[in-house]
Amino acid sequence: MQLTLLDKNRPLKNSLILFVFTLFFCFVGGHLRLPAELSLFWPINALLTAIFVRFSWLHRPYYYLVCYSAMVLNDTLFSGWAIPAFTLNAANLLFILVAVSMLIQRPGLLNASGRVKSALNIFPACLLASIACATWGALAQGLLISERFLPAWSDWLSEQFSTGVLLLPFLLTLPRRPSLLSTLRRWQNCLPIASLMLSLSAAVVIGGGGSLSFPVPALIWCAISYPLWLTSGLTLITGISEIVLVMHGLMNIQGDDSLLPLGHLASARLGVATVAISPLIVAVSMDAIRQLNHQLALRANHDFLTRQLSRSGLYERLHQLQKNSDLRARVAGVLLIDVDYFKSINDNYGHDAGDAVLFEVAQRMQQAVGQEGLVCRFGGEEFLVLLFGLSDEQLLEKAEAIRHSIMQEKIMLRGSGVAVTVSIGVASGDLETNNVSESFNRLVSAADKQLFISKRNGRNQTTSSLISENAVSHTPA
Numbered sequence: 253m254q255l256t257l258l259d260k261n262r263p264l265k266n267s268l269i270l271f272v273f274t275l276f277f278c279f280v281g282g283h284l285r286l287p288a289e290l291s292l293f294w295p296i297n298a299l300l301t302a303i304f305v306r307f308s309w310l311h312r313p314y315y316y317l318v319c320y321s322a323m324v325l326n327d328t329l330f331s332g333w334a335i336p337a338f339t340l341n342a343a344n345l346l347f348i349l350v351a352v353s354m355l356i357q358r359p360g361l362l363n364a365s366g367r368v369k370s371a372l373n374i375f376p377a378c379l380l381a382s383i384a385c386a387t388w389g390a391l392a393q394g395l396l397i398s399e400r401f402l403p404a405w406s407d408w409l410s411e412q413f414s415t416g417v418l419l420l421p422f423l424l425t426l427p428r429r430p431s432l433l434s435t436l437r438r439w440q441n442c443l444p445i446a447s448l449m450l451s452l453s454a455a456v457v458i459g460g461g462g463s464l465s466f467p468v469p470a471l472i473w474c475a476i477s478y479p480l481w482l483t484s485g486l487t488l489i490t491g492i493s494e495i496v497l498v499m500h501g502l503m504n505i506q507g508d509d510s511l512l513p514l515g516h517l518a519s520a521r522l523g524v525a526t527v528a529i530s531p532l533i534v535a536v537s538m539d540a541i542r543q544l545n546h547q548l549a550l551r552a553n554h555d556f557l558t559r560q561l562s563r564s565g566l567y568e569r570l571h572q573l574q575k576n577s578d579l580r581a582r583v584a585g586v587l588l589i590d591v592d593y594f595k596s597i598n599d600n601y602g603h604d605a606g607d608a609v610l611f612e613v614a615q616r617m618q619q620a621v622g623q624e625g626l627v628c629r630f631g632g633e634e635f636l637v638l639l640f641g642l643s644d645e646q647l648l649e650k651a652e653a654i655r656h657s658i659m660q661e662k663i664m665l666r667g668s669g670v671a672v673t674v675s676i677g678v679a680s681g682d683l684e685t686n687n688v689s690e691s692f693n694r695l696v697s698a699a700d701k702q703l704f705i706s707k708r709n710g711r712n713q714t715t716s717s718l719i720s721e722n723a724v725s726h727t728p729a
């Protein structure tokens with residue numbers, strides 16, 4: 253909805269726009285009722301709700317008063333009401349106030365990620381707003397024109413609720429620049445709309461109690477294929493069409509003179525079938541989404557080049573271990589491993605050769621660690637090995653085994669064997685189960701200090717502060 257006409261700093265202009273807008277749609281709404289085909293359609297409440305939610309700075313008593321006075325003026329001018337114009341329009345105002353207060357705290361509605369979830373809030377918001385509006389409206393109607401409460405209440409409720417639920421999802425999700433053409437560029441993308449038209453036609457031809465639900469599977473197909481605003485728009489059009497078709501008798505939900513010789517039961521059976529198939533379609537698409545999410549998570553958690561855990565994957569794994577209580581009473585050992593003089597490998601043999609070295613080093617590391625621990629590419633040419641339940645001596649032995657496995661055999665680069673070595677820093681300690689990330693980070697920085705000592709003392713060695721008070725360095729073998 254492009255409403256740049258409204259301007260935060262120009263209250264008078266805003267008031268005028270809101271006043272004319274309200275007056276116009278009250279007038280339209282009033283006249284839509286006369287021919288009866290849209291007697292379930294009173295759009296101004298939903299329209300104003302959408303405006304107040306999208307432009308939350310309008311949510312002030314002053315602007316509500318402006319809209320209310322336009323509603324009263326419309327009824328006084330065109331319906332010849334006096335006091336009823338004040339009391340009945342208070343019901344409209346009540347709808348807007350309740351709906352806006354329930355939707356305005358949810359700014360997620362206006363950004364893509366929160367839209368689907370937040371759109372579901374429209375349903376309870378419309379229901380509560382309609383109940384409030386219907387209760388006030390039916391009471392006022394009873395007092396003013398002695399109408400019975402329950403029929404009046406159900407009229408108000410169904411009118412407000414259906415209008416709100418049809419209009420608001422569309423109005424609240426409509427982007428500033430909707431691009432219908434890009435969505436429907438390929439003919440296959442038009443199939444859901446075509447099936448919607450087909451199902452609506454089938455509902456007209458078949459008729460009966462079940463026919464109202466015939467478009468549901470097609471609408472779900474639209475929901476899977478199109479953006480939220482377009483699906484909401486199509487739902488709105490379908491809803492209005494059904495109401496108009498029923499009012500004109502073109503869609504015969506009584507089912508007694510349907511075009512096809514189908515009885516009530518046949519129509520109901522078809523209706524039930526369409527309802528039953530709808531959750532299935534949603535379930536299948538949800539399954540596809542879950543699989544996609546799983547693949548994405550796998551990609552995010554693994555390093556593309558070395559196929560080992562990525563840094564974020566390691567933290568994710570730590571949180572899983574924490575959730576499963578697998579960290580309890582198990583000392584954690586961190587080996588921080590950095591390839592020596594890696595820059596010169598890149599410089600002498602090229603970046604591709606550097607990549608190949610990283611891959612080979614990771615493979616050798618993984619073979620040395622086996623199932624005992626986790627290997628992670630921590631960043632650049634730095635790796636981290638996480639091991640659980642090893643004593644300080646065992647940890648140092650493991651670090652040395654890794655270092656030897658890497659230097660043991662030269663790596664072939666452009667036809668010549670290159671000796672690659674690594675420097676290692678070792679640290680160990682308990683991971684606090686209620687604060688895994690922080691205690692793990694402390695271990696990493698302790699290991700990093702030891703790695704620095706390994707580098708400073710000439711590289712290709714392991715340093716650990718665990719064995720004696722003084723750092724132990726294992727000089728090149």
Ligand SMILES: Nc1nc2c(ncn2[C@@H]2O[C@H](COP(=O)(O)OP(=O)(O)OP(=O)(O)O)[C@@H](O)[C@H]2O)c(=O)[nH]1
Nearest residue numbers: 590591592593594595596598603604606607632633
């Ligand atoms: N080929 C390749 N190079 C990388 C990658 N990530 C980081 N590097 C390079 O790794 C090099 C790291 O260089 P330095 O931090 O100077 O370390 P170094 O040359 O190994 O020296 P020391 O660590 O002090 O032994 C940089 O040149 C980075 O560009 C990668 O994914 N592929």
